[in-house]
Amino acid sequence: MNKLGRSLPPLATLLPFEATARLGSVSRAAQELHITQAAVSRQIRALEADLGVALFERRNRGVHLTESGRSLAYTLGNALGELASEADRLRGVAGVNQVVLLCQMCEGFHWLMPRLSSFHQQHPEIELKVTTLMRPLAEFDGYFDVAMQSSNRDRGAHPLLFSASDEVFPVCSPAYLARQPGGVLTLEALARCTLLHHQTVPQYALEWDTWLAAHGLPIPQGAKALSFDSYSLMLQAAVSGHGLAMGWRRTAEGMLARGELVAPFGQKVMLEDALSVCMRHGQAKRRETQALAAWLRAQLA
Known part of the structure; x- marks a missing residue:
């Protein structure tokens, strides 16, 4: 065994000791580490036996560091702090004046990009890093500070800051609408249209079947279909005149404002809890993190 291996105390004993030294309590250390008080006490005794010194004085039903304990706690705290910092660096953790926003590709591309200058103007000292995710947040194992995703997706243990509403309605290109008889479309005429579908797991809260069901209509028999695994690709297919897509106001609003898309129907569905931050x-x-969350709340209001 090398010298490092011979000199190091049992590694399993170090976190219980560090937590007890920092918190001044065996019970609080046990709660933080999600183990029993007996297990914490057992590991501390094992560490004391390995080092041959007492690390705590036990009096008045409490624990107090000895001189040796204070010395070890200081050294161990610094070592663990450096290790945590290096691990954070490798994970891509944001540093001072940096913040990491995790979002779905469609929100990042269609909603966030046009607004980035607003964040930079309000917080010129903060460097914003944007990372995208395809799967639900609960399955993401990288680093982030704030995340945005569709509310029907599992967020795991990550706490919700707030949610935002959205409107959902069909969209198509002006050219596609002009090709329809009289340049007009009704929901009852969808059977002669091509419906563009966004297929993802889990499904978005509203797709053609659920959107039409909200208006008391089934998927029309005879309608052609084109399916995409990317919302952005589906919207681009609509812009290119390939059919009707199910558009979400926040991510389609730029294309609507530029006239690349139109909303041929008056019917809409409002989702009060569409997007989770x-x-x-x-x-x-x-x-x-607080600055980014406040900016998102204002922009999504």
């Missing part, structure tokens, strides 16, 4: 589980309060 979450904070990373266990995250300490950071000024940068």
